[in-house]
Amino acid sequence: MPRLALVTAIAAAALDDDLVPLLDACARAGIVTQIRAWDDPTVTWSRFDAVLLRSPWDYTERLGEFLDWCAHVSTRSRLLNPLPVVRWNTDKHYLAALAERSVPVVATCFVEPDMDPLPTLQAFLAEHPQASEFVVKPAVGAGSRDAQRYSRDQEFAAANHIARLLDAERSAMLQPYLASVDRDGETALMFFDGRFSHAIRKGPLLQRDERPTEHLFAAEEITARIPGQDELALAGRVLAAAAECLHLQSPLTYARVDLIRDDDGSPRLLELELCEPSLFFVHAPGSADRFAALMADTLRGVSAT
Template structure:
């Protein structure tokens, strides 16, 4: 049994570009590691010194099963990130807490019942984005123009019918030119940043395991770093844990100032390929955690 198991899923086999870099970096640290499907009942998770959640990208349709697995693993070995952090982070209503704490978050309306949908959709006159509060890889997410409010309503009601609450956000026009900026943190310390092209040129993103993205290396601005650092400090205080890994995704608001669109603590791609030292930093942090 390897020292560390990287929790993945069968559908992600060969698709996680972070995985080979992390395996090689762990080997250089003297730590043996291997991927394993979180849904495989034959895996002896407790035999590993630690389990690191990585490409469990199929968890969203069976979130409760995934969280139950995380609690079982945590009962027999170290789990990063911990089960209580995964529970909190896999429902995007955590953004309400961030906004209440004064962190600049993309304006969001929430629909938790069919009667909430019309009010949420009417909040902004322009294009809106409709997505579920439980989702991975931008699945079941779509952008709708003002002329497509009926389609937006149908999409929202379909998400609700499937047992998930809905979030509605204005589409931020600066995204088309500037895209998103992701800030990656390892063991609470800033590691690197990357750029992500705009996904929502039109149409839903719901058919594959994840949406294909245009990723580039990027240097975070001081304003972006300030928000990312603030979010990480808040997360540590809120959860009582310093996460092994975290990703803070930022988008430009109408005034160009960065806003948080997501805080990824569960199974984010960390885009280790965009920074030459990123895999080494993550591997060293894992080694430190297992002693």
């Protein structure tokens, strides 16, 4: 029988709501599935026909080590999604690459470790006079960890937040906080093998005057959602542009496209999750079985080569 490793982090395994439904679905699909921590040195990864990144959510604190591990595993098994995709997607500078391909992305300014935080922030605010609030977050991050929402009169506090990230040799991001998030939340669209599976609504995560969460990720308010046709169309554009950036010849095993609406109601890309996204199986009956069927097909293809 085909063998599949579901990769997590020790601190994250109990927080990954996808694991149990995926384990059950894989069992129904005839796949031998085991949960393993990515940094467990005792694991022999070549024993698995494929290695699926699920919730290795501590990689943001040691990205270089995680990418070295991904490269190691790629020589011994089939990493899903593959190494070039993981390298590209673990750093949100990919948003700039997508914007260059005319994807409507939430306006983003990157602040690099050699830049001066306060003048850069002031320039960003001058470029976006309509933004009454804005967000500071790291370019390499998971969930809402180290992210915070600020009003325009909090620029010194925000500049200190940026400086803390830069002092740790982490790039920071500035984005306007779109008011639609408080009203409509985010729409996350899940794609399996390039085909739309289901969508959910995320409630607003960042509250006014709330410090960044110190947990692995903040608690989320999740409900099922039927996406609009404009959201489906944009998600397709996003995936096509990503395929161009990465020179992909076939659809990705999984992708999650996170969208929010601009002030004029148009959807914009907030994040594209191709590395370790939650897929919210519990909010879409049958979705775990659809994904397990894809895994079974993938593993049969691995066995045939």
